[in-house]
Amino acid sequence: xxxxxxxxxxxxxxxxxxxxxxxxxxxxxxxxxxxxxxxxxxxxxxxxxxxxxxxxxxxxxxxxxxxxxxxxxxxxxxxxxxxxxxxxxxxxxxxxxxxxxxxxxxxxxxxxxxxxxxxxxxxxxxxxxxxxxxxxxxxxxxxxxxxxxxxxxxxxxxxxxxxxxxxxxxxxxxxxxxxxxxxxxxxxxxxxxxxxxxxxxxxxxxxxxxxxxxxxxxxxxxxxxxxxxxxxxxxxxxxxxxxxxxxxxxxxxxxxxxxxxxxxxxxxxxxxxxxxxxxxxxxxxxxxxxxxxxxxxxxxxxxxxxxxxxxxxxxxxxxxxxxxxxxxxxxxxxxxxxxxxxxxxxxxxxxxxxxxxxxxxxxxxxxxxxxxxxxxxxxxxxxxxxxxxxxxxxxxxxxxxxxxxxxxxxxxxxxxxxxxxxxxxxxxxxxxxxxxxxxxxxxxxxxxxxxxxxxxxxxxxxxxxxxxxxxxxxxxxxxxxxxxxxxxxxxxxxxxxxxxxxxxxxxxxxxxxxxxxxxxxxxxxxxxxxxxxxxxxxxxxxxxxxxxxxxxxxxxxxxxxxxxxxxxxxxxxxxxxxxxxxxxxxxxxxxxxxxxxxxxxxxxxxxxxxxxxxxxxxxxxxxxxxxxxxxxxxxxxxxxxxxxxxxxxxxxxxxxxxxxxxxxxxxx
Numbered sequence: 001x002x003x004x005x006x007x008x009x010x011x012x013x014x015x016x017x018x019x020x021x022x023x024x025x026x027x028x029x030x031x032x033x034x035x036x037x038x039x040x041x042x043x044x045x046x047x048x049x050x051x052x053x054x055x056x057x058x059x060x061x062x063x064x065x066x067x068x069x070x071x072x073x074x075x076x077x078x079x080x081x082x083x084x085x086x087x088x089x090x091x092x093x094x095x096x097x098x099x100x101x102x103x104x105x106x107x108x109x110x111x112x113x114x115x116x117x118x119x120x121x122x123x124x125x126x127x128x129x130x131x132x133x134x135x136x137x138x139x140x141x142x143x144x145x146x147x148x149x150x151x152x153x154x155x156x157x158x159x160x161x162x163x164x165x166x167x168x169x170x171x172x173x174x175x176x177x178x179x180x181x182x183x184x185x186x187x188x189x190x191x192x193x194x195x196x197x198x199x200x201x202x203x204x205x206x207x208x209x210x211x212x213x214x215x216x217x218x219x220x221x222x223x224x225x226x227x228x229x230x231x232x233x234x235x236x237x238x239x240x241x242x243x244x245x246x247x248x249x250x251x252x253x254x255x256x257x258x259x260x261x262x263x264x265x266x267x268x269x270x271x272x273x274x275x276x277x278x279x280x281x282x283x284x285x286x287x288x289x290x291x292x293x294x295x296x297x298x299x300x301x302x303x304x305x306x307x308x309x310x311x312x313x314x315x316x317x318x319x320x321x322x323x324x325x326x327x328x329x330x331x332x333x334x335x336x337x338x339x340x341x342x343x344x345x346x347x348x349x350x351x352x353x354x355x356x357x358x359x360x361x362x363x364x365x366x367x368x369x370x371x372x373x374x375x376x377x378x379x380x381x382x383x384x385x386x387x388x389x390x391x392x393x394x395x396x397x398x399x400x401x402x403x404x405x406x407x408x409x410x411x412x413x414x415x416x417x418x419x420x421x422x423x424x425x426x427x428x429x430x431x432x433x434x435x436x437x438x439x440x441x442x443x444x445x446x447x448x449x450x451x452x453x454x455x456x457x458x459x460x461x462x463x464x465x466x467x468x469x470x471x472x473x474x475x476x477x478x479x480x481x482x483x484x485x486x487x488x489x490x491x492x493x494x495x496x497x498x499x500x501x502x503x504x505x506x507x508x509x510x511x512x513x514x515x516x517x518x519x520x521x522x523x524x525x526x527x528x529x530x531x532x533x534x535x536x537x538x539x540x541x542x543x544x545x546x547x548x549x550x551x552x553x554x555x556x557x558x559x560x561x562x563x564x565x566x567x568x569x570x571x572x573x574x575x576x577x578x579x580x581x582x583x584x585x586x587x588x589x590x591x592x593x594x595x596x597x598x599x600x601x602x603x604x605x606x607x608x609x610x611x612x613x614x615x616x617x618x619x620x621x622x623x624x625x626x627x628x629x630x631x632x633x634x635x636x637x638x639x640x641x642x643x644x645x646x647x648x649x650x651x652x653x654x655x656x657x658x659x660x661x662x663x664x665x666x667x668x
Contacts, residue, residue, distance in 0.1 A: 001026035002077050004055075004117070006064065006108055007084030008032070009039055011188050012123065012178060015230035016082060021049050023234060029078070031057045031064055031085065042432060059085050059104040063111040071114050079118040080237055083108040086123070086158070087151070094150040101154035105161050113167045120170040121237050122162040126222065126250060127155045128174060129334045137337035138174075138246045149329065169243035171236070175229045176222035176250040176336065182358035183227060185365025190372075193223065193264060195322045197366050198373065200261075204270035215261075215273030219331030220254035224352055225362075231350045232341070239344055248338040251352045257331050263355050267363035367590035368401045369429075374597055375408035383601040385410035388463050392444055392503070393471030395422035397572035398522065401593040402468060407435035409597075414438045414461065416453065417471065444471050444499040445491070454506030464507055466600050468520045469500040469544070475536045478639050482536075489536045496540035501547055508560065516559040520599045521548055523564045528608065529615035530626075532634035552605075563599040565607045567592055 001024055007013035008030035020028055032040045032054045040054050058065035085108070087100040105122070112120045129136045130145035130152050141163070147153040162170050179194070180187030187194070203213075229249050236247055262272040345351070374380055389406045393399035395417035403413035407430040415423045420441040427437040438461065442453040457464060473495045475488050482488060504519055511517030523545050526538040548562045555561070571586040595607055608616075618626040 001079050002074075003028045003080050003082065004031070004078045004115070005029070005082045005084065006031040006059065006104075007086065007123075008052075009036055009043060010084060012175075012226055012229055013082075013084040014043065015181070015226050016084065016233055017052065018047065019230045019234040021047060021051065024238075026051070026079075028052045029055050029074075031055055031059075031066070033058055039432070042428065059107065060099060062107055063114060064107050066111060071111070074115060076116050078112075078115050080121060081108075081112045081115070081117040081119070082121045082123070082233075082237070083112075084123045087154075097150040097154040101151075101158045102161070105158035106165070109161055109165050113165075117168050119237070119243060120162065120166055120168055121233070122159060122170060122172045123233070124159045124162075124172050124174045124246075125155045126174045126176050126248065126332070126334075126336055127152045128159050129332075129336070130156065132334045134334065135337050136334040138248050138340040141246070171242060171244070172246040173229075173233055173236070174246060174248050174250075174336075176224050176248075178226050178229055179223055180225065180362045180365055181227045182225035182353050182361065185358075185361040185363075187226075187362070187365060187370060190370060193221075193260060194366060194370065196261065197264065197268075197363070198371070199322060200265055200268045200270045201367070201371070201373075203265070204268045207271050209269050209271055211271045213271050213273045215258050215275045217275045218257040219333075220335070221257050221260055221331050222250045222336060223255060223260060223355055224249060224251055225358060228350065228352050232345060235348050235350055236341070236344055242344065245340065247341045247344070248336045249341065250336045250338050251355075252338050252342060254332070254335055255355065260355060263359040264363055267359040268367075364588060364590075367588055368593075369404065371590065372408065374405040374594070375410075377409070380409045380597060380601055383409075384597075387411045387465040388414055388438075388461055389466040389468065389600070390414040390416060390457065390464055390507070391468045391470060392416045392500075394426060395419050398567075398570060398589050398592045398596065399468070399470040400426050401589045402470070402596045403437065404430065405593050405597055407433065407437060412436050412438070414440065414457065414464070416440050416442050416444070418443050444503070445495045447498065447502050450499060450502045451506055454503065457507070458510045463514055464510055464517065465514075466518050466520065467504060467507060468522070468596055468600075469503065470522045470596075471499070472496050472522065472541075473537075474534075476533050476639070477536070478533045478634075479535060481639055489539070492536040492540045493543070496537070497543045497547075500544050508555075511560050512558045514559070517561075518600060518603055519548070519560070519562045520596055521545070521562065521564045522596070523566050525566045525568045525609060525612040525615070528566055528612040528619075530619065530630065532630055533637070533639065561603055563604055563607065565595050565599055566609065566612045567595070568609050568612070 003020060003024075003026065005013060005017060005020075005028060008017050008028075009032065013030075017028060017030065028051055030040070030052055034056050037054065037056070044052055044054075055066060055070060063071065083105065085100070085104055087097055109120070126136075128141070129143075130147040132140075132143055132145040136143075141159065142156075145156075147156055159172055162172065177192040179192060190197075232247070232249050236242065258273055258275050265272045384406055389403075389411050391399050391403050391406070391413055394403050394413065394415040399417070403415055403426055406413045412435075413430065415426055415437055417423055418441065420439065423439045423441060427439050430437040440453055440457060443449050473492050475492055477485070477488060500521065507517075521544055524538065524541045526534050527542045527545055530538060545564050548564060552562045569586045570592045571588055599607055615626070
């Protein structure tokens with residue numbers, strides 16, 4: 001079996017190639033522009049297979065620009081030709097859509113005819129249905145539907161070329177709105193619902209999550225994850241007896257736009273929208289008597305397509321990254337019938353997961369990898385562009401996301417952690433996005449290794465502008481379970497305190513020579529609130545706080561400053577062993593990284609939460625009351641299964657969740 005794939009470096013294409021590598025045999029020839037060969041080489045290293053063979057060409061050239069000798073050598077040998085290279089962007093202009101979608105498809109068809117391929121697989125889109133009203137099944141194509149945008153028109157025309165100009169068998173796949181991987185959240189661009197994520201982030205950061213917002217019934221949309229699309233295409237392409245058919249890769253149940261938005265608002269921790277007047281109201285008497293053209297969803301849909309309204313929208317929601325063109329096409333007038341696809345996939349185990357089951361995963365990936373607000377902030381760019389930022393614990397969690405944000409703002413992350421492989425993965429991500437990073441593996445609990453690290457960094461890098469002491473160890477265990485575990489205290493102090501100050505002391509000579517430098521210590525809200533069971537962890541963080549406060553006064557004249565962040569509970573691998581935290585309100589690693597960026601830009605002495613400050617004041621003015629409250633929490637929140645060596649975490653779940661929500665962010 002032999003394959004030819006266009007668009008293999010693209011979002012859906014990469015996932016399809018991975019499916020073919022995992023489940024099929026034979027060579028996979030992939031079209032790649034000469035300028036994209038470095039990107040392809042990185043993908044080849046990631047795939048780790050010699051079965052993927054680049055073929056240099058160009059979508060805009062006849063026969064895709066593939067050399068005539070290559071065509072002659074492979075004629076009759078390609079069993080499956082997958083054409084995915086296209087524009088998947090509602091905001092692209094007419095000329096770009098025409099060149100890529102129509103011209104590119106015509107050139108791909110020409111090459112497929114010349115190669116005499118076994119079957120041509122065209123990745124179209126449900127957009128080919130345009131504004132068809134009603135049920136649109138997989139046997140339907142040209143139904144006289146209105147095509148409202150260049151994207152809709154060129155998707156229709158490219159599918160028409162396949163149907164009319166191919167001399168080989170063909171199959172067509174029409175995905176709905178494709179979002180990230182349902183397992184990893186991986187996505188490579190902002191599209192579809194992702195346009196609304198910055199607005200959701202703004203709502204989360206400025207309004208309480210319990211505040212209801214009034215929304216409007218905007219009709220139905222249809223969202224599917226990319227891993228479903230790739231798996232379904234691989235399976236359907238190899239089923240016998242389906243040539244000349246189209247397949248709808250859609251959610252069988254239409255998803256109300258408001259429900260989709262609310263799923264992501266819930267994942268973000270933002271307020272959700274209520275629709276007091278929705279189709280359940282307008283569809284019943286007496287509202288059913290209102291003509292459809294006068295119903296809210298129709299009126300709103302008409303307004304957002306108006307040129308004057310679109311100009312106004314560009315100056316309002318457009319400032320949050322939501323193009324007016326996208327608002328005009330948030331819903332589908334057609335309901336996409338996918339019974340043929342469902343029947344063909346029956347028994348394969350391939351199906352569309354519920355959005356609610358993976359919305360959190362999509363949001364987290366976007367916030368950590370695709371949110372561009374850091375790079376767009378002029379103050380952040382001014383503070384970080386060209387600056388060397390040494391980050392410990394940079395292989396995951398807060399450290400990794402901080403590194404990505406530093407690189408996005410033009411800074412140069414210096415990645416430090418014990419595991420080299422994970423650091424290299426982070427560096428590869430940064431370089432793939434056009435940034436620069438340095439990797440220095442080091443066991444930060446080994447003081448001699450830290451000394452060697454400091455010598456190497458000082459010798460190899462021109463400057464160290466910032467140090468982020470993020471690497472840490474957390475232990476949640478009561479004193480009564482710790483009498484024979486004194487090593488818990490020693491190990492925690494070794495990494496959280498001794499390792500951190502050894503690093504700073506080793507880098508201080510270089511910072512003094514520079515006459516500048518800023519150290520950011522990731523401390524804990526526990527230092528202010530003193531929660532039970534964290535004696536080892538809180539003591540180590542308090543020690544680092546106190547050391548920094550003392551030496552800060554000694555280093556003012558040298559231009560070296562400190563910021564301590566009393567971080568609330570963050571959803572990182574470090575808290576994973578404590579299973580009761582799974583239901584607790586936490587902030588995300590991206591929110592924590594935003595605080596680190598703020599510390600580097602503004603350089604305050606401390607960054608605290610309101611609850612942390614209240615806890616600190618309570619311990620000063622009413623210590624007995626504070627200790628009574630903490631003792632109550634001590635009895636409500638048991639030791640974790642990891643701490644006790646048992647499988648139970650207690651039975652007072654409702655009390656635990658109540659206290660966790662009231663005192664949000666505290667490590668109970």
